[in-house]
Amino acid sequence: MPTVSTRRPRLRRSSLLAISVRVALCTAFGVAGAPAWSQAPAAPLEARLEELRELGRFVPDKALDTLLRMEPEARAAAVPEKAEFLSQLCQTRLKIGQHQQALGVCDELIVYARQNNNDVALAKGLLMKGYVVYALGEQTASHQLVWESEKIANGTHDMGLRIRAAITSGEAYAEEGNFPMALNKLESAAAQARQDGRPINMVIALNALAKLYTKMREYDKGFATLAEAMPFAEMSDSPGRVATLLGTEYGLAMDTGQPERAVAALLAALQLERKIGATWMVAYTLSNLSDSYLKAHDYPKALRYAQQVINEARAIGDLRLEAVARANVGQAYIGMGRLHDGKRSFEEGLASFEKSGNKPDLQEALAEYGLALERAGDLEGAVEAYHRERKLSNELFERRRQKAMMELQAKYEGDRKERQIELLRRENQVKSTELDNRNLQQRIWWLLAAVFGMGAAIVGILYQKVRHANAQLQVKNLELKQQSVRDPLTGLYNRRHFQDFMRAFQPAEKRGAGTSGEEIVGALFLLDIDHFKQVNDGHGHAAGDAVLKMIAHALGEILRETDMIVRWGGEEFLAFLPAIPRSGLEEIARRVLTGIAGRCVEYQGQSLSVNVSIGFSPFPLAPGGEPLPWERAVNLVDMALYLAKSHGRNRAYGVNGFANFEKTSMEDIEENLEQAWRAGFVDLSVVLGGWPELRAANGA
Numbered sequence: 245m246p247t248v249s250t251r252r253p254r255l256r257r258s259s260l261l262a263i264s265v266r267v268a269l270c271t272a273f274g275v276a277g278a279p280a281w282s283q284a285p286a287a288p289l290e291a292r293l294e295e296l297r298e299l300g301r302f303v304p305d306k307a308l309d310t311l312l313r314m315e316p317e318a319r320a321a322a323v324p325e326k327a328e329f330l331s332q333l334c335q336t337r338l339k340i341g342q343h344q345q346a347l348g349v350c351d352e353l354i355v356y357a358r359q360n361n362n363d364v365a366l367a368k369g370l371l372m373k374g375y376v377v378y379a380l381g382e383q384t385a386s387h388q389l390v391w392e393s394e395k396i397a398n399g400t401h402d403m404g405l406r407i408r409a410a411i412t413s414g415e416a417y418a419e420e421g422n423f424p425m426a427l428n429k430l431e432s433a434a435a436q437a438r439q440d441g442r443p444i445n446m447v448i449a450l451n452a453l454a455k456l457y458t459k460m461r462e463y464d465k466g467f468a469t470l471a472e473a474m475p476f477a478e479m480s481d482s483p484g485r486v487a488t489l490l491g492t493e494y495g496l497a498m499d500t501g502q503p504e505r506a507v508a509a510l511l512a513a514l515q516l517e518r519k520i521g522a523t524w525m526v527a528y529t530l531s532n533l534s535d536s537y538l539k540a541h542d543y544p545k546a547l548r549y550a551q552q553v554i555n556e557a558r559a560i561g562d563l564r565l566e567a568v569a570r571a572n573v574g575q576a577y578i579g580m581g582r583l584h585d586g587k588r589s590f591e592e593g594l595a596s597f598e599k600s601g602n603k604p605d606l607q608e609a610l611a612e613y614g615l616a617l618e619r620a621g622d623l624e625g626a627v628e629a630y631h632r633e634r635k636l637s638n639e640l641f642e643r644r645r646q647k648a649m650m651e652l653q654a655k656y657e658g659d660r661k662e663r664q665i666e667l668l669r670r671e672n673q674v675k676s677t678e679l680d681n682r683n684l685q686q687r688i689w690w691l692l693a694a695v696f697g698m699g700a701a702i703v704g705i706l707y708q709k710v711r712h713a714n715a716q717l718q719v720k721n722l723e724l725k726q727q728s729v730r731d732p733l734t735g736l737y738n739r740r741h742f743q744d745f746m747r748a749f750q751p752a753e754k755r756g757a758g759t760s761g762e763e764i765v766g767a768l769f770l771l772d773i774d775h776f777k778q779v780n781d782g783h784g785h786a787a788g789d790a791v792l793k794m795i796a797h798a799l800g801e802i803l804r805e806t807d808m809i810v811r812w813g814g815e816e817f818l819a820f821l822p823a824i825p826r827s828g829l830e831e832i833a834r835r836v837l838t839g840i841a842g843r844c845v846e847y848q849g850q851s852l853s854v855n856v857s858i859g860f861s862p863f864p865l866a867p868g869g870e871p872l873p874w875e876r877a878v879n880l881v882d883m884a885l886y887l888a889k890s891h892g893r894n895r896a897y898g899v900n901g902f903a904n905f906e907k908t909s910m911e912d913i914e915e916n917l918e919q920a921w922r923a924g925f926v927d928l929s930v931v932l933g934g935w936p937e938l939r940a941a942n943g944a
Contacts (some may be wrong), residue, residue: 289314289321293328298444300332302484302522304339311336327353327365334372338379339524341561346376364405367397371409374416387416403440407433411452421781423460430456443480447473447489454492458499466496483516487525490516494532507536527556527565534572538579547576564605567596571609578616586616587625607636638890663740667728684709731811733789734796742810742818746874762825766863769836770881771795773815774855774893787847788815791854794845802839803832818878826862830931833858833896837933841894855933858896859885867902867910876914883917884928894933901927 292314300307311318311333318329330353337346350373357365374389390412397409414429430453437445450473457466470493477485490513497506510533517525530553537546553569574590577583590613597606614629729741773779773795780788795817799809803819812818824832836858844851859881864871872880884897891897902913904925913920920926 289317289325290328293318293325293332297332298482298484300336300339302487302517302520302525304336305523306521307332308336308340323356323360323362323365327357327362327368330356331368331372334376338372338376343376343379347373347380350376363396364400364402367393367400367402367405367409370396371405371412374412383419387420390416403436404442404445407436407440407445407449410436411449414456415452418456418459421784423456423784426456427460443476444482444485446476447480447482447485450476451489451492454489455495458492458496461499463496463500467493470496483520484522484525487513487516487522491529498536503536503540507533510536523556524560524562527553527560527562530556531565531568531572534569534576538572538575541579543576543579547573547580550576563596563600564602567593567600567602567605567609569593570596571612575612575616578620581620583620583622586620590616603636603639607633610636660740663728734793734811736796736799736809736811736817738811739813742808742820745808746820749874762827764823765826767821767824767829767832767860768863768877768881769819769821769833769858769860770812770878770885771799771817771819771836771840771856771858772885772889774857774889776815776854779852779854783847783850783852787845787852790845790847791852794843795840795854795856798840798843799836802835820863829860829862829898829900830896830929833860833898833931837894837896837931841933855894857885857888857893858931859883859888859898860896861899862901865899865901867913868905872910876910879914880917883914887918887921887928896931896933898929898931899926900929903927 296307296310299310311329314329315333318326320326321329330349334346334349334353337343337349350369353369354366354373357363357369370389370393374386374393377389378386390409394409394413397406400406410429410433414426414433416426417423417429418426430449434446434449434453437449450469454466454469454473457463457469470489473489474486477489490509494506494509494513497503497509510529514526514529514533517529530549534546534549534553537543537549550569550572553572554566557563557566557569570589571593574586574588574593577586577589579586590609594606594609594613597603597609610629610633614626614633617623617626617629729737731738773791776788776791779791792811792815796809796811799817799819803809803821806822808820808822810818810820821832837856841853841855844853846852861877861881861884863874863877865877865880866872880899884899888895888897899917902925908920908923908925913926917926921928
């Protein structure tokens with residue numbers, strides 16, 4: 245099964261004894277029961293909340309009990325103490341999975357902070373709400389809350405809050421693939437933590453920085469940052485923080501091909517987590533151990549840890565983790581030759597995924613189920629699992645396609661409105677220039693009337709200014725016209741220009757026969773870059789922009805000057821060929837596939853190349869003798885493009901024509917092009933590409 249998200253690294257051997265001594269000094273944090281300050285009710289509320297923060301981070305159920313007992317006192321306290329109480333209450337409810345209750349507490353804190361005009365409280369509320377919203381799957385909204393919190397926190401004197409806000413801001417930038425900005429934020433947080441001097445803040449900042457280095461594949465820097473963080477974790481007397489660093493080292497070890505080191509890190513972390521009673525951390529560490537031993541084909545150990553996960557997951561009420569564990573148990577049984585027991589346990593895990601509606605995890609589990617059965621020789625069971633996985637994959641793909649289409653449509657509408665606003669702004673600039681020009685002309689005539697006797701020289705100078713102003717106005721008008729029809733990144737025509745062109749285009753006037761007697765037609769080609777998100781996520785949006793410009797340049801060389809090439813939106817390009825022999829459409833598709841796949845973009849020392857998928861057709865299309873409007877023709881080509889995507893990418897699907905049209909309708913064909921094709925109503929051609937889908941010089 246896939247590794248659960250808490251990945252833990254191994255502690256250095258030289259530090260194990262020192263940490264074991266410190267764990268013995270920290271038993272009040274978990275094993276012995278309530279924290280030490282619970283025996284001293286006379287301690288100030290501020291001090292109790294400060295000490296309770298670490299307990300809430302690692303043992304949230306115990307922290308929540310304590311918070312609820314002190315709630316009447318905290319709600320009657322001054323603004324700083326009440327705000328800190330609400331922040332911790334939100335955190336603990338989030339940790340134990342009470343997302344809606346946590347959201348309510350965050351909103352209460354934000355309202356309270358604004359009523360009292362307290363920026364520290366407001367920044368805490370926005371930051372905690374960002375965490376909750378992220379847990380609810382709304383990443384974009386979460387990032388906006390975090391960045392707003394950071395801006396407010398930077399105006400306060402609370403150094404700990406500023407450090408936490410900077411760290412979370414850096415993590416948000418990393419999630420969006422903006423690694424340079426993420427690195428800047430996390431290095432700034434580490435510098436502030438060094439200035440602050442508190443060990444806990446150093447551990448949090450350096451751990452986040454090490455995780456970023458892991459994502460950036462700068463593994464040496466990641467290990468070095470962990471080595472710097474470990475002494476501060478020891479000084480903090482917090483076994484939970486040590487276990488957190490172990491989690492990061494586990495991730496580094498797995499990514500650098502050191503499975504033994506990764507397992508050792510998990511075992512060391514497990515010992516610390518059990519000592520402090522961090523139940524949810526224990527459950528996820530056990531799951532990672534089970535997964536690690538499965539990858540190493542040590543099935544007895546994988547089985548033992550997976551069975552422990554089931555009990556821990558039930559204790560914390562984590563249904564997804566229990567489903568993962570049951571699938572891991574099944575995979576271990578199958579690996580040990582106990583096929584019947586393995587299939588039964590695997591099916592229990594699959595049923596849990598299906599019941600919870602977690603279809604992405606269900607798809608991944610089915611793929612691993614089929615692989616395990618195939619290795620065990622149960623080919624019939626493996627085929628059945630693969631069929632189930634394929635059916636679910638098609639369903640998820642269709643949902644993603646529909647969602648992507650809706651997002652593209654919404655984005656196009658947003659872009660269109662922005663362009664309209666920009667055009668209005670430019671038109672206002674032009675009108676302002678015209679007004680200035682008229683005012684200048686009026687001043688000239690007034691001056692002529694006033695200083696006619698002074699003469700010709702002054703009039704000539706002012707007249708030249710008028711001519712210059714008119715020339716500038718003409719240049720601005722030309723620039724405005726050019727910008728309104730061109731995409732600023734690639735220099736290609738934009739969608740608006742193509743739409744205007746097609747409204748005036750007369751297809752019938754373009755049809756005819758060439759010198760060989762072959763029919764000459766128009767053609768539409770719609771291209772989409774395969775796995776373009778991997779380029780943006782792995783190398784940043786600047787690399788994605790470089791790939792888009794490379795493809796625009798390639799299309800300009802592959803196609804003719806008379807062909808119209810359009811930046812259709814996002815990673816999509818459209819080409820309209822006004823005159824081409826009908827038999828040449830597939831050859832054009834093949835040239836585009838191989839021509840783009842054969843080009844590379846050099847970006848930050850890496851050589852990147854991509855494939856495209858294509859949908860194409862002659863234009864106009866005339867099912868039943870009636871030509872389709874160009875909008876429906878483009879829609880049909882778009883459907884052919886999605887067929888190319890769903891059937892493997894790096895290929896082109898062309899709609900050549902229609903058959904038996906009296907037995908169907910255009911609406912039925914547009915509803916399901918693949919079904920119409922298989923039923924014989926649509927003539928499709930397939931052109932396969934022959935280059936790898938994505939290459940990078942460093943093997944990434």
